[in-house]
Every structure is written in C-alpha cells, then in structure tokens.
Amino acid sequence: MKKLGLRTKGPETMAALAGVVSAAVVLAVAELIGAFFTARATPVFALGSTFIDFTPSWMKDFAIATFGTNDKAALFVGMGVTIALLACVLGVVAYKKWALGVLGVLFMGAVIVAAVLTRAGVGPADAIPSVLGTIAGLIVLRRLMVPLWRMKAWPEAPADVAADADRQVGGAGTSRRRFFAAAGITAVAAGIAATGGRLLGAARNNIAQARNALTLPAPVKAAPPVPAGVQSPVAGVTSWLTPNNEFYRIDTALSVPEINVEDWVLRVHGMVEKEITLTFQDLLDADLIESHVTLTCVSNPVGGKLAGNAKWLGMPIREVLAMAKPKEGADMVLSTSIDGFSASTPLEVLQDDRDAMLAIGMNGEPLPIEHGYPVRMVVPGLYGFVSATKWVVDLEVTRFADSKAYWTERGWSERGPIKTMARVDVPGSFAKLKAGKVAVGGTAWAQTRGITKVEVQIDDGDWVEATLSTEASTITWRQWSYEWDATPGMHYVKARATDSTGEVQTDKRADPVPDGASGWQSVAVTVE
Structure with missing residues (x-):
C-alpha cells in the first residue's frame, strides 16, 4: 500500500511542477511583450512595487537592517519563492478540478493587472503584457495537464485495466515522458523569452547612452576646494568622498525609472502665485551651483553604512520657488517622483542658504540612473525620506496639514532633521x-x-x-x-x-x- 500511495502522489507532484512552469510562462511572456511598454508594466516589478507599498514599516526596517542595500534582491528572492509556492498550489488545484484552477489563474492575473495599473505613470495599455502573459500561462497549464489526466486512472487500476489503458492511450510511462518533455521545453522557452525581453528592452532604451553623452555645464558657483586633511589617517576608514558606484541606494523603486531628458518636465504648482514648468534645458541654462553634501538615510541604524558624501551640481531650489512665489500660509513642498514616491520638505529649508538643489550632476558626471537621473533633490540637513526625491517631476507648494507624503502616511515623522x-x-x-x-x-x-x-x-x-x-x-x-x-x-x-x-x-x-x-x-x- 505504501508503494501504491507514493505512486498516487506522483501526478500531483507533476501537477505542482506544471503550475510552476505555467507561472514562469506568465512572467516570461509579459517580460517579452513588456519590452515594448514601460518597465513598470511587467508583473515582477509591478507586484514588487505593490508589495513595498503595503509592507508594514517594521518589516521594511527589518529588510534594510538585515540586507542593507541588497534589500531589493532579497525582495525578489522572497517573491520568487512565494510565486513558486502559489503556482504549485494552483497546479494541484487545476489537476483535481480544472474549473477551479482556471478561476485561480484568472484571479492571479487580475491581481497582476491591478498591480500594474496602480503604478504611477502607466496607462490602460500597459496592462496588455500581463493579460497576454496570463492567457499564455493558462494555455500552457492546460497542455501540461492533459498527460496527467491520462495517467490519473493507472496508479490504482488493476493490472489488466492498466494494460488496456496503456494500449488505448500509449501508457503511463509514455504520458510521463511527454509531460516532462513538454515541461522542460516550455521552461527553456520561458527562460529564452524572459532573457530576450530584457535584451530587447535594453536595445530599445537609449537612456544610458544619452546620459553618457551628456556634457554638464560649468557651475556659476563652484564647490570650494577640498582642504587638506579631510581624510582620517586611519587605514580602513571610509573614503571622505564616496564614489558613485559605492554610494548607498535606498528607495522604493524596484524598476529604476529611465527618463529621456527631452521628455522630462518639472511642474511647480499649488499654493503659488505663478505655476511654472521647467525643462531639462532650463536647468542646463540656469546659474548652477556645486556643493559637497553628505546624505543620510533615516533607516540607517547606529553604526550603519547608509550615508555617503558626494559633490553635487544643480539649480538652487530657492530660485525655483522664487519664480513661483509661494503664498502666505504655505509651509511644505511635496515633491513627487515619476514612480509615485513623494516626500514632504519644510518650505523654509528649501528657501534658506543651505544649497538645497535640483541636482543633475554627481561627482563630476551626470547623475547615475539609479541615483535619480536626470534630476533629483539634494537637501542638506534632512534625512532622505523627507527631501531626497529621485527622478523628481513635481513640486507642490502646500501645507503639512493638507498633504501627506509616502512615508508620513506610513507612520514616519513629517520633518526629518538629521541627528548628531x-x-x-x-x-x-x-x-x-x-x-x-x-x-x-x-x-x-x-x-x-x-x-x-x-x-x-x-x-x-x-x-x-x-x-x-x-x-x-x-x-x-x-x-x-x-x-x-x-x-x-x-x-x-x-x-x-x-x-x-x-x-x-x-x-x-x-x-x-x-x-x-x-x-x-x-x-x-x-x-x-
């Protein structure tokens, strides 16, 4: 009986594998088709971003404290495991009751589409990759179930019935071989499709090339020369100037926004006498300043490494606000990234002489894409969660009493002065x-x-x-x-x-x- 029981579990195990292969097809097809859409239209990034939005603060703090700047990699691993487990369950459900399996797949597809459509900067058309991926996954799941359903009677059937069934449909062994061949070929095809989607997306995207070709203008006010002796003489102490590739990165963007400078526009509105818009060329033509500024993440634990010092180039935000002329009663600027992240910065901090800026350069080169290219905010003296908005596209002059930022809505403070x-x-x-x-x-x-x-x-x-x-x-x-x-x-x-x-x-x-x-x-x- 034990041997019979093990044989009975065989098709269910393969059904779970079928679920995983089908889920891989959903993601791979969506990745391939998503190469022709915005990166935020792909299920992996949409689901990951939605997960970040709804993750409790304590869990985010744990992830950052445990994994540091590898927190996003850890999230992807966790998502992969979760998706695989859910796919296993759906595969077994579809094997036992196909109608329930279909409903389960369609429900998961609806969740993915909802996650995509709630991302900032996407439109209804961006749901197409997820819809087509779900359809492809459902077709693959059906095709993989057929040989399993043919095998269903054999484990418990008498020898003569099994032999008769073998003669009719080719035998359990043949069906198993067909299943594993189909599953293997499909998995390989899914891997090729996903890789092709990434490569195609990269080939169609020339943002990196445009960034590398950008020549930054000279600042009207250059950073003062760095005096001798800023570096500690103790070997092993972190470099006083942090190289771009070593500068910490903590943000909510799973898919790094890639923005064409010709399309970038900053809108300044709200409690202002004059609403204005700035293009990237406006910033290039402005009187730019250069300054060494140390940034610190509010998630940095005592003794942590989430701090860095760089030389930034940009337009003073006080000059931008002077053009818009904030109205009396305003006390906050709500800055918003193209990916939907927002930060609440005290208005007076952006108007004083601390060199808060719309930065376009970092350590003598254009901003790295992952650090906010083409434009980000740099505000000395405040933690990044209330000031350092990357890929910034909107500044709303408002009041703390009227508007809440991304992290404020999640229980963090409105103002974030950096502690000693x-x-x-x-x-x-x-x-x-x-x-x-x-x-x-x-x-x-x-x-x-x-x-x-x-x-x-x-x-x-x-x-x-x-x-x-x-x-x-x-x-x-x-x-x-x-x-x-x-x-x-x-x-x-x-x-x-x-x-x-x-x-x-x-x-x-x-x-x-x-x-x-x-x-x-x-x-x-x-x-x-």
Whole structure:
C-alpha cells in the first residue's frame, strides 16, 4: 500500500511542477511583450512595487537592517519563492478540478493587472503584457495537464485495466515522458523569452547612452576646494568622498525609472502665485551651483553604512520657488517622483542658504540612473525620506496639514532633521587585535551644524577626545582618529559626537522609526 500511495502522489507532484512552469510562462511572456511598454508594466516589478507599498514599516526596517542595500534582491528572492509556492498550489488545484484552477489563474492575473495599473505613470495599455502573459500561462497549464489526466486512472487500476489503458492511450510511462518533455521545453522557452525581453528592452532604451553623452555645464558657483586633511589617517576608514558606484541606494523603486531628458518636465504648482514648468534645458541654462553634501538615510541604524558624501551640481531650489512665489500660509513642498514616491520638505529649508538643489550632476558626471537621473533633490540637513526625491517631476507648494507624503502616511515623522551621530569604522566588530597601539577611526556627521568634537570610550572608562580631521563644511561629514593603548582581553569601543550647538550625541537608543536611530555604537573587539 505504501508503494501504491507514493505512486498516487506522483501526478500531483507533476501537477505542482506544471503550475510552476505555467507561472514562469506568465512572467516570461509579459517580460517579452513588456519590452515594448514601460518597465513598470511587467508583473515582477509591478507586484514588487505593490508589495513595498503595503509592507508594514517594521518589516521594511527589518529588510534594510538585515540586507542593507541588497534589500531589493532579497525582495525578489522572497517573491520568487512565494510565486513558486502559489503556482504549485494552483497546479494541484487545476489537476483535481480544472474549473477551479482556471478561476485561480484568472484571479492571479487580475491581481497582476491591478498591480500594474496602480503604478504611477502607466496607462490602460500597459496592462496588455500581463493579460497576454496570463492567457499564455493558462494555455500552457492546460497542455501540461492533459498527460496527467491520462495517467490519473493507472496508479490504482488493476493490472489488466492498466494494460488496456496503456494500449488505448500509449501508457503511463509514455504520458510521463511527454509531460516532462513538454515541461522542460516550455521552461527553456520561458527562460529564452524572459532573457530576450530584457535584451530587447535594453536595445530599445537609449537612456544610458544619452546620459553618457551628456556634457554638464560649468557651475556659476563652484564647490570650494577640498582642504587638506579631510581624510582620517586611519587605514580602513571610509573614503571622505564616496564614489558613485559605492554610494548607498535606498528607495522604493524596484524598476529604476529611465527618463529621456527631452521628455522630462518639472511642474511647480499649488499654493503659488505663478505655476511654472521647467525643462531639462532650463536647468542646463540656469546659474548652477556645486556643493559637497553628505546624505543620510533615516533607516540607517547606529553604526550603519547608509550615508555617503558626494559633490553635487544643480539649480538652487530657492530660485525655483522664487519664480513661483509661494503664498502666505504655505509651509511644505511635496515633491513627487515619476514612480509615485513623494516626500514632504519644510518650505523654509528649501528657501534658506543651505544649497538645497535640483541636482543633475554627481561627482563630476551626470547623475547615475539609479541615483535619480536626470534630476533629483539634494537637501542638506534632512534625512532622505523627507527631501531626497529621485527622478523628481513635481513640486507642490502646500501645507503639512493638507498633504501627506509616502512615508508620513506610513507612520514616519513629517520633518526629518538629521541627528548628531558618530560611527566607528575601524576596528570592525569582533576584530582580533594585537596588544599595544591600536588605531581607531571613523566618521561623524551633523549636517548644517557641523561636528566640533568626537570622544572615544573604552569599556566603561573615561571619555577621551579624539583627533578631528579637517572640516570641509558643516554640510559634510567629518572624520576622526584615536590611538588606543590596547591591553589583552575583550573590550568595547564606543564613540560619541558633539555638534556646533553644543549638543552631545545622546546615549538613548531609538529605532529608525519615526525620525531616525539614535544611541552610541559599541564595537566589541578581542585583544591578544
């Protein structure tokens, strides 16, 4: 009986495999056809973006804290596993009751279409890839079920009945071979279609080439020369200037928006005397400024790496607002990305002299596509969730009482001033060191206020002042170093910073939600 039971489960296992292959066809066909539509029309990106929108803040914080800048890769893996499991269930359901299987596939197709149509910047036509993909997947599922249905009677049938069935339809073994051949060929075809869709989309998209060919104008106000001594002398401390390819990226965009500069338009409206629109050429023709600015993500944990320093080129936002003339009573600018993300920035912050800008350049070259090309916002002193909108296309002058931004609707604070923070870069956690002189170093920041002191504490000893590297400006981070006479044993290295207002970094631990993490980093090391 046990052997009979195992044989009975065989078709169901293959039905689950049929479900997975059919799901792969849905995604592959949609990917191939989606090459002729916007990237946000493909099911994977639409479902992933919808998942991000409805994911609780605590889960997003966990993903960022656990996977860092690999959070999107982790999301895709999780989505793949989830889709595969659901496809297995649908395959078994379709095997046992085809009508229910069809309803299940159509329901999943409807969910995918709904996810696509709720993305910003898409139209009804962008649902076509998902619809056609669903139809193709349903056809493949049906064709894969046929040999399984033919096999259905054999596992429990007497030998003479099975033999008669074999003579009529070619035998269970033949049906199994047909099933696996069809499933294998279909899976390979799906892989080719998906790859072809990616390649075709890349061939049709010349945004990367256009970016590489773009020549940035010289700024009217160049960034001051970087003074000598900004880099900590301790080997291993992060570079004072962060290369573009190492700059952290945290955003809600699974599919990086690819915008033709000729099509880009910024609309400035709301509580203004004069609604205006700016083209990319308007920015190129404007009096641009250049400035080194350190950006920090609100999701950065104590001691985290979600901070970076770059030289930005752009048009001051205060000049844009001066043209629009905000009305009395306005206190916020709601900036919106082409992918629907929005951020709420205090109006006064965008009008003062801190060099908030519509940036078009980063470290001497056009913005990288993944960092907001062609235009993003850079606002010193505020966490990115309320200021650093990438791929920005809309500025609405409004009031905090009237409008809510993406993260504000999800429980985060309306305003996000960056907290005073020190980070220990060297030594790393759980490092094994030799007794004697040990170099300790790191980075500290308090954008718009500047760092005036960093102190180091070993275990529960006294706080000792570290040596500060040269300060480039109050809107960039400042590095530091300290020489420690280490003794054998396990020790804890802590650091705290003081800003120009006299505020000492608090030891009170706080999670990133709702307005940024706080506390002292403690690095455990072993000295031998």
